[in-house]
Amino acid sequence: MSIKIRYFASLKDAVGRSEDILEYSPGLNAQQLWQVSNPNTQLPDNILVAINMDYVPLSTLVEDGDEVAFFPPVTGG
């Protein structure tokens, strides 16, 4: 299976795309997944991460079939 990575808002502009599909690689956490998919772009300090639409810490392990989203602080309302 694979991992779906999604980018939103200013982060989508920064990486130049809205999503990636990566082959699953066991043992990667969310931060490491970012580095694999964006080797030339440092993850901004204040970025938020969600796995399968739940907020998680960057240290959370990614599982096969997960949807991982990276986005800046929210600004709705």
Place this chain on the structure above:
Amino acid sequence: MGIKICNGAFDPWAELRLHEQELQEYAGKVGATNIFIGTMRDFNAGDDVQGMTLEYYPGMTEKHLGLIMQGAHAQWQLLDTLIVHRVGDILPKDPIVLVAVWSSHRGDAFDACRYIMENLKAKAPFWKKELLRNQQTRWVSSNSNGYA
């Protein structure tokens, strides 16, 4: 509980009337209705703002709005709650968000409405991109603390 994401202009008063038609089971029990309506300003951070685009994360946004409402229902004695939020292209004076809370007593309605709105601002995945009068665009970097 009602959650509605609108990709187009909405009338908060019409949304309230529509939702209240579904509250007949609570007829006679509602003693307090508290509403918050957020509208778009034509200024921000010292600049004139001409328009705005609101992005969201379909699925996650609705999920977390639901969790916020459930948190309010767990904390206060509420009869019903409603959130309507705009996405897409927005103009100054347009409503952005409606939060409404129905309860038997005013304390629950006041406090729960504030709780829902502040948590929405802090946790619900929406992002604003402003179009300035000079035609430059910029992402809003963060929401202010409503209690500060």
